[in-house]
Amino acid sequence: GAVVSQHPSRVICKSGTSVKIECRSLDFQATTMFWYRQFPKQSLMLMATSNEGSKATYEQGVEKDKFLINHASLTLSTLTVASAHPEDSSFYICSARDPGLAVQETQYFGPGTRLLVL
């Protein structure tokens, strides 16, 4: 089946530092990846859509200068939280769409990255 990995699984950093999170599709090529944010006991909120070889599309209210997305290859998208602050602490989850599927896409989710900014 389609497998998506994320690295790191957990990161703790000081306020003001930048953090990079990687999302990889392991057994398929993903032209589109999605980044979500989940606050404790809340649902997932789509942050941005990452398209291979082009700029990401951000949802309303998401700061593109704060959350930098790069989708340089068909198997890797990265989310960089620039100058992280405590309010950026959250659970970040990526998903990847397998374009090989015959039906309307199914998104496969990574295991998530827990970010804690001190």
Place this chain on the structure above:
Amino acid sequence: AQSVTQPDIHITVSEGASLELRCNYSYGATPYLFWYVQSPGQGLQLLLKYFSGDTLVQGIKGFEAEFKRSQSSFNLRKPSVHWSDAAEYFCAVSGATNKLIFGTGTLLAVQP
């Protein structure tokens, strides 16, 4: 506006009992509907999906869901719950934009 409502924030059932988790959606066009399960600190696993055709869809782990257009619902069911089913369940809808809109989730607890 597109939205998904999961009216039950928290449900507790006894092991072996039947389960129904409710999901209502608001979507202007033909929706694509999904149920995902999330274990603590983990990503989401797809349980089942509805795109078209038979309105009763079967998923993994013994789950099924029924699409009822007249009620704008896509409730998840399981005839006999196992302790390992304790997790959070998310209903989601998407359409032509391929963006998933999630409900707020239902946390399932299973009593022995």
